[in-house]
Amino acid sequence: MAKEKNLTPRSEDFSSWYNELVLRSELADYSPVRGSMVIRPWGYTIWENMQRALDDMFKATGHENAYFPLLIPISFIEKEKEHVEGFKPELAIVTNAGGKELEDPLAIRPTSETIIMAMYAKWIQSYRDLPLLLNQWSNVVRWELRTRPFLRTSEFLWQEGHTAHASSGEAEEHTKLMLNVYRTFMEDWMAMPPVTGLKSDSEKFAGAVRSYSCEAMMQDNRALQSGTSHFLGQNFSKQFQLTFQTEKGNEEYAWNTSWGVSTRLVGGLVMTHGDDQGLVLPPKLSPVQVVIVPILKGEDHGPVLEKADAIKDALTAKGIRVKIDARDFMSPGNKYYEWERKGVPFRMEIGPKDMATGQVVLAKRMLFGEDSRKEFVPETEALATMENRLDEFQAQLLEAAKRRREDNSYRGIENLDELAEIIDTSGGYVFTGWSGDPAVEDIIKEKTKATLRCIPEEEFQSEKTPTRCIGGEKDSTMEVVWARAY
C-alpha cells in the first residue's frame, strides 16, 4: 500500500484528487451496492468525533435523542404537497416483506418530518408539552444517479433535529439558533468557516417556509452546502393535525423546525484542508493527534518501545489521542508517508540516539505552502508544549480557511458578464444585488452553472450595499452570494 503512486495534484484535477485521497487515506471505499459507500474506521472515527461534539451542543441547547422508524408509508410523504414533489423521485420503495407483497408499500426514509410529525400529534396536547426538542441520529436513503463518496451517496448518515413550538417567533428563533450551532461547530471543530444565510425560494427545502444554510468554500472555490436549518411554519402540523391547547384554551397548530448535517461534512473536511500529500485533519477531530514512530534498530527494541509507551501515557493523561506505530514489517519512511497521507497533525520519532540525548524528533503535518517542519525537541519540552501546539495547529487551519474564503470572494459586481467571467475562470463567491426575481437565478444558472447560495447574514454583507440587481433591469432589494456548488 505504501508504494502507491502519488495523488493527482489538486491543480490538475481536483475531482480525481478527491476520489483518490478518500480511497488511499482509507476514509471510505466503494461498495458492491450501487451508490452506496463503506465508511472505513479512519473516516468513521472522524464522524464519531463530529457526532460527539455536535451531540453535546444539541444537548446543551435542550434537545434529547430519540429514534423513529426507517420505513414510512408513502401516503405520509404524500401529505405535504411540496415535500412529496421534492422527495418522491428519490425514494427507495419496499414492496415485498416477509415473503409477501405489501398492500401498502413503504418508503425508506429520505428524511423524517412526516413520521415524526405523526408521533408529535399523538404526544402533544397542551402548551405545557411545548417546546418539544428532539434529535435523531440515523441513516437515510435518497436514490441518486451520480454519486461521490461522502458528498452524494444514495445512503448517508446524518442527524435530523425536529422541534415543535407554541409560536411562530419562537420556532423561527430556534431555526436560527441551530444554524448558529452548526456554524460554531464548523468553525471551532472543523476549521471550515461557512457563509451563513437564507436560501431563495427556489433552493429551499421541500416543505419549508424558509431554509437557512451554511455554505463552506472548498479549495476549488466551489460551495459545499454543509448544514441546513428549516422553519417549517405550520405546513406539516396542518397535514398531521399537530395541534395544542394554548394557555388561553384555544386549539392551535404547532410551529415546526427541522435541521440536519450529514457525513457530507467529512467530504467538506477533505476539500477544505487536504493537500497533494493527502489529508490534513484539524486536531480536534483527528482520530489520532500524535503518532509515535519508534525507530527500531538492532536487536533490542525494548527500551525504545518502553520510552514510546511512557510518552504515550504522559500525553494521554493530558487528554491527547496518541497512537504508537510499532509495526515491524514496515520502514519508518513508509510509516511517515502513511500517517502524512492520513492527516495526523503531529508525528514523533524516537530512536536509541534520541533517547541518549533526551530528545525526540517532532514533525508537524505540513500546511499549505509550508516547508517540512521537522525539529529536534527535548522530550520534556515536547510533552509540555504538545497541547499548545495542537491548539495552534487548529487555529492556523481556521485562519488559512478564512483567508482563502475572503481571497476568493468578489464584491461590488454589478454586471452579469463580469460574474460569468469570475465563475468561469477562478470560481469563488460572487456577492451581488438581487431583485428577488427567480428568472435571474435561471439565467445565471444556465449561463454559468452557478446558483444562488444564500442571502447572507448581516456580518457577511458588503460594506457598500448593492443598488442594482445583477439581472440588470431592476433595483436590488437584497445582497446575495452566487457560486458553483457541490
Next chain:
Amino acid sequence: MAKEKNLTPRSEDFSSWYNELVLRSELADYSPVRGSMVIRPWGYTIWENMQRALDDMFKATGHENAYFPLLIPISFIEKEKEHVEGFKPELAIVTNAGGKELEDPLAIRPTSETIIMAMYAKWIQSYRDLPLLLNQWSNVVRWELRTRPFLRTSEFLWQEGHTAHASSGEAEEHTKLMLNVYRTFMEDWMAMPPVTGLKSDSEKFAGAVRSYSCEAMMQDNRALQSGTSHFLGQNFSKQFQLTFQTEKGNEEYAWNTSWGVSTRLVGGLVMTHGDDQGLVLPPKLSPVQVVIVPILKGEDHGPVLEKADAIKDALTAKGIRVKIDARDFMSPGNKYYEWERKGVPFRMEIGPKDMATGQVVLAKRMLFGEDSRKEFVPETEALATMENRLDEFQAQLLEAAKRRREDNSYRGIENLDELAEIIDTSGGYVFTGWSGDPAVEDIIKEKTKATLRCIPEEEFQSEKTPTRCIGGEKDSTMEVVWARAY
C-alpha cells in the same frame, strides 16, 4: 398523564404489565408503521448509555467502528446456504428506487455478514492484515409477524461485530472473549446476570459453526436470549473468497466471528428489575440518577430553586446525573409518582422547612418487597454519601437478580414429566443431561414449549454431572438448560 390507572400487576398478567410499563414510562411508543416502534428519549438515553459502555469495552478489546451499506444484493445473502434459509423468510425487499424498477432487487440488511465479508475479501491480502476487528452500530430489519416493543420488532437497533483471523483457534478464542464482554456488561452495568453457554445445532445462528449466547432470566422465569457470539469458521470466507497469504506463503481462507446485542436489552432491563409501580433502573444506566423535586410553596421560589441548583452542581461535579423537576403546573406527589414509574434510583425533596434545618428528604426507589425508604438526611451527608448509595443500589439489584435466577433453577432433573411440570407451573431453568439427540429437543418443545437454551459454561454446571439424557433412552454426554424463552 399522572392520573392514569395503575399498571396491571405482574402476578396477574406479566405480558400486559410489560406492554403498559413500556408505554407509560415513555420508553417507547407504537408507530403507525406495522411492527416498528418509536424509541422515546427515556428509552433512547438508556440505549445511549448502553452503547457508550459497550463501545468502550469493544475499543478496549481492539475493535474499531465502521459503517457498511443498508441495502444488500439478494445474491449475496443467497451465497451461504444455511444463512439464506435462516433469513430469507424475514427479508424486506426494495424493488423500486428513483422511480424505476430495479434489475436486481435489494434486501434491507437483516444482519451484515455477507456485505462485510465481500469488503474484507477486498481489504485482506496477507496475514499482516489480520486480525481485522470491526464493529458496526446500525439498524436492521427482520420482518416479524408478532411484535413486541424492544423484544421483537421488524426494525431494531443493534451492534454487530465482525472479525477475521488467521487461525481457527484464534477466531474461536475471540468468539468466547466477546461472549464474556457481553456477560460482564450485563452483570456490571445491567445487573442482569445471564447463564452463558453454547447453543445446540438446532438453535445456532444460520451460517455459524458454533453459537454462544447469554440467557438472562426474566421475572416470569422465561429466558431472554440477550447477546450472541458466533464462530463462523470458514463458511463465509469460502463463499466470498476471503483468503490471505500466510507467513509461509500459502493461500488460506480466513476464519470469522460475528456477535451482537440489540435494543432488546432494554426490554431485558424492564423485565429484570421492574415492579408493579414501574421501572427500576440500575444507576449506571439510568438517564437520571438523582431527581431533585423542589417543594415550591408560597410566593418566593427563589431560595429553594437556588438550593436545588447548588445541590445539582455539587452532585454533577461527582459525575452523578441529576435532574431538577421544577415544573410549576404539577404537584410534588404527581412528580414522585412519575419519577418512580420511570425508575430513577434516588429522589431528593427540598422545601423551605428542610432548608431551615439543613436537611433534605431522600427517597430510594423501592426494590422488591421493600417498604418505602424515605429518610431525612443532613444535606452534607446526602452529598457525601450519594456515590456510595448509587453503588449499593447497583449491587443490590445484581444480588437480587442472581438470587432470583438461582431460586428458579432446577437441577438433578432426570425425568421428562418432572421437567414438564416445572415448566408448566413455576417456569425457570431446568438443568438436565442430554445425549445430543435433536429428537429430544423436538419432544420437549412440543410437550412444554421449552427449548434448549444452552450447554452452560463450566461454572454454571451442576456439581453432580447428570448421567442420563432427559430423553430417557440414552446416556447423557453433556448438561443442558431448558426454559421457555422470548
